Amino acid sequence: MPAAFVHAHASHCESGVMSSLLRHHGLPISEAMAFGLASALSFAYLPFIRINGLPLVSYRMPPRAVIKGLERTLSLDMRFETFRSPSAGMERLDALLASGTLVGLQTSVFWLPYFPPDLRFHFNAHNLLVYGRDRDEYLISDPVAETTVRCARADLERARFAKGVLAPKGLLYYFTARPVAPDWVRLGRRALARTARIMLAPLPLVGVRGMKLLARQIERLPLADGGERARLYVGNIVRMQEEIGTGGGGFRFLYASFLQELAAKTGYAALDDLASRLVEIGDRWREFALAAARMIRGRDALSPPALAERLRALAADERLFFQNLHRAQRAWAR
Amino acid sequence: MRERDVPQEGNRTLAGHRKAVYAVGDDGKVRLVPSRGWEVEEIVTRQAVEDLERLAAEARERAIAGKASPLEYHMYRARMDVDLLSQATGLWRWRVRRHFSPKVFARLPLALRRRYAGALGISVEALEKVE
Numbered sequence: 001m002p003a004a005f006v007h008a009h010a011s012h013c014e015s016g017v018m019s020s021l022l023r024h025h026g027l028p029i030s031e032a033m034a035f036g037l038a039s040a041l042s043f044a045y046l047p048f049i050r051i052n053g054l055p056l057v058s059y060r061m062p063p064r065a066v067i068k069g070l071e072r073t074l075s076l077d078m079r080f081e082t083f084r085s086p087s088a089g090m091e092r093l094d095a096l097l098a099s100g101t102l103v104g105l106q107t108s109v110f111w112l113p114y115f116p117p118d119l120r121f122h123f124n125a126h127n128l129l130v131y132g133r134d135r136d137e138y139l140i141s142d143p144v145a146e147t148t149v150r151c152a153r154a155d156l157e158r159a160r161f162a163k164g165v166l167a168p169k170g171l172l173y174y175f176t177a178r179p180v181a182p183d184w185v186r187l188g189r190r191a192l193a194r195t196a197r198i199m200l201a202p203l204p205l206v207g208v209r210g211m212k213l214l215a216r217q218i219e220r221l222p223l224a225d226g227g228e229r230a231r232l233y234v235g236n237i238v239r240m241q242e243e244i245g246t247g248g249g250g251f252r253f254l255y256a257s258f259l260q261e262l263a264a265k266t267g268y269a270a271l272d273d274l275a276s277r278l279v280e281i282g283d284r285w286r287e288f289a290l291a292a293a294r295m296i297r298g299r300d301a302l303s304p305p306a307l308a309e310r311l312r313a314l315a316a317d318e319r320l321f322f323q324n325l326h327r328a329q330r331a332w333a334r
Numbered sequence: 335m336r337e338r339d340v341p342q343e344g345n346r347t348l349a350g351h352r353k354a355v356y357a358v359g360d361d362g363k364v365r366l367v368p369s370r371g372w373e374v375e376e377i378v379t380r381q382a383v384e385d386l387e388r389l390a391a392e393a394r395e396r397a398i399a400g401k402a403s404p405l406e407y408h409m410y411r412a413r414m415d416v417d418l419l420s421q422a423t424g425l426w427r428w429r430v431r432r433h434f435s436p437k438v439f440a441r442l443p444l445a446l447r448r449r450y451a452g453a454l455g456i457s458v459e460a461l462e463k464v465e
Contacts, residue, residue, distance in 0.1 A: 009368065011354040031366070032356070052385070052415065110413065111455070116349035118383050122418055146352050146368060158455065163422040235381040243375045245353070247366075248335060253356035257364035279358055283335060286374075293374040296381055 005102060005131040007141040007148045011247030011254060014066040015040065016143025017104050017127040022070075024102050027179040031143075036258025037187055038069030039194035041251055043318075044206045045214040049165075054236040057214065059250030061198075063125030063166060067104075067173065073187055077177035082169040086161045089170030090153065093130065093138075096174060103130045106171040108162030114142070114149040119243075124166040130156075144245050188262045189332055195255075196326035199318065208322070211315035215308040227302045234307060235296050238289045249282030256282065270328045274321070281317050288314065337367055345371025347379040386413050397464045403439030404464045405430075405450060412454045422453035 005024055008031075010016025015035035022029045035041070042061045049056040061069075071078050083089035096103050109115055109123045132139035137150045151159075160170045199207040214237070221230035240250075247254040256278040263271035288310045294300040295307070335357040352368035359365050390410035396402035409419050420427040425446075433439050433450075444458070451461045 009354050009366065011356065011366065032364075052382075116347060116351055118347035118349070118379055120413070121382075122413060144353065163453075164418045167421075232381065232385060235378040238374065239378040239382060242372065243379050248355040248357070253335060253364060257356050260364055275364065276362075279335070279364065286335065289374050293377040297377055 005129075005141065008143065009146050010143035012060075012245045012251070013127040013143050014063070014125075015254075017129055018066055018070050020129055020141060020143065021102060021104060021175060022074075022179055025175050025178050027074075027181060030257075030261060032254050032257035033261055034066060034070060035251070035254055036195075036262065037073055037191045038066040039191045039198070040066045040069065041195050041255045042198050042206065043208070043210050043250075045210040045217075046205060047217075051165075051236075054233060055217075057237045057240045059241055059246060059252075064106075067127075073190065074179055074182055076179050077175060078173055079176055080171065080173045082171050083161075084169075086157050086170065089160060089172070090157055093172060094133065096172070097130065097133050101174045104128070104173045105130060105156075105160060106168035107156070107159035108164075108168065109159075111155060111159035111162055112142075112151060113155050114140075114145065114151060122162070122164060123244075124162055124164055124168055126159075184262070184265050185268075185332070188266060188268075189329055192325055192329040196322045196329065199322040200326070208315045208319045211311055211318070215311040215315065218304045218311065219308040221304045223302070223304070230302060230304055231296045234292045234304070238292045238296075241285060242289050249285040252278055252282035252285055268328075268332055270331070274325055274328060277321055277324075281314070281321060284310075284314055284317060337365070340367045340369050341372035342370040343373050343376070345373070345376040345379075347371070347376050347383075386410060394464050397436075400436055402434050403436045404462060405439055406434045407464050408450075408454050408456060408461055412456075414454070419450075419453065423449050425449070 008016065008020055010019065010031040012031065012035065015031045018034040019029055019031040022034070040061045042059065044058045045055065047055040070076060081092060083092065093103060105128055107126050107128060109126045110120045128143070129141040130138050131141055136153050138153065138156050140149050140151050142149055160168055162168065201207045203209065204213055218234065221233055223230060242248065256275040259271045259275035259278065263269060288307070291310060292307055295302045337357045337359045340355055340357045348371045352370055354366050355369045356364050357367045390407060393402060393407040393410050397404050397407045414422070416427050416430050420430050433442060447458050447461060451458045454461065
């Protein structure tokens with residue numbers, strides 16, 4: 001069993017897992033820092049990926065972006081293993097735990113019994129850490145849970161080898177060497193540049209332009225069926241923004257925390273002002289969610305154009321914000 | 335969002351758990367704050383769950399009326415759709431859909447029933463009836 005592992009609560013599974021792994025191996029990095037350095041903040045509207053008939057809306061980069069992004073930017077020595085047979089995957093996990101390794105796993109959410117029933121959907125890119133085993137039960141540090149949990153062998157096996165979109169195929173990962181402290185200024189600049197570039201990309205589906213396109217789609221939602229479909233459509237957007245472990249406001253507060261930390265670490269004060277501005281934008285996202293939820297429940301009349309208008313205003317705010325972030329990054333003394 | 339404005343509304347969707355959100359403390363620093371939930375989250379989560387429950391309830395009616403096999407009901411109850419069940423069992427989608435017919439389902443060999451039961455995480459006996 002890895003010596004003296006300390007669990008930490010996080011808002012997002014992937015950044016939480018990486019923060020805990022790095023801290024355990026001697027490089028204390030907060031969840032926000034892990035998220036920001038991996039340039040994980042984003043926005044994407046992907047109509048060709050449908051989940052229960054609703055288009056995918058995401059406020060971050062695709063799954064594994066945090067893990068792979070940090071592996072690259074921090075030059076980590078990590079090993080990733082997938083398995084064809086569940087029994088081989090479980091044996092390998094047991095062997096690693098027996099040698100005292102802290103192991104990260106990709107799993108489905110649906111088959112993890114410790115999750116609240118209402119949150120158990122078939123989402124296959126959940127991440128958690130296993131820090132030990134007690135006979136037939138695994139000792140698990142799930143970043144989105146407040147405390148450590150236990151999970152029976154059969155359940156964990158099922159969760160690791162769930163099928164479908166983003167099937168984990170038993171993926172496990174661990175560090176093979178201790179990470180070294182990086183040059184925060186260099187990494188910070190690069191991470192900010194990447195995020196600004198993605199958010200301002202001249203592509204129709206991502207970043208600020210993705211928001212505008214989504215606003216147009218919302219405006220066109222048919223109301224002929226009494227608005228049932230329109231309600232599900234906007235409910236899905238709000239779920240991706242608030243319920244799926246984003247730390248609130250579609251990861252905007254989490255990223256603001258990253259900017260503050262980077263400012264404190266490097267002494268570049270301009271990032272503090274940007275953080276305050278992003279918190280305000282996060283509040284606008286929360287207002288968008290509240291307005292949508294009131295319409296879903298019928299407390300306010302359903303009005304897709306009103307929601308589209310809010311989303312357009314957010315797109316304008318974020319365009320200005322990421323332009324300023326880009327400028328601040330360029331003005332940062334080398 | 336200020337730390338003191340972090341909603342603590344006791345969402346039943348969280349089943350007593352607390353989730354981590356980020357908010358601004360009195361010192362101006364953004365930090366992690368555990369939350370008992372926000373009604374907005376509960377509304378959209380229940381909306382998604384209720385949509386799946388509605389599909390399961392409709393399939394249950396069909397199964398009881400003899401218009402569909404219990405398989406369709408169990409699929410929706412496991413929050414799956416035909417795509418996912420097909421991937422989880424390794425069967426073609428048209429075969430899965432064919433097995434929604436009570437007549438075809440009644441003649442299904444045990445091996446296939448086992449495959450469905452395994453993918454859905456239930457026993458073969460449970461698969462054959464709707465409760």
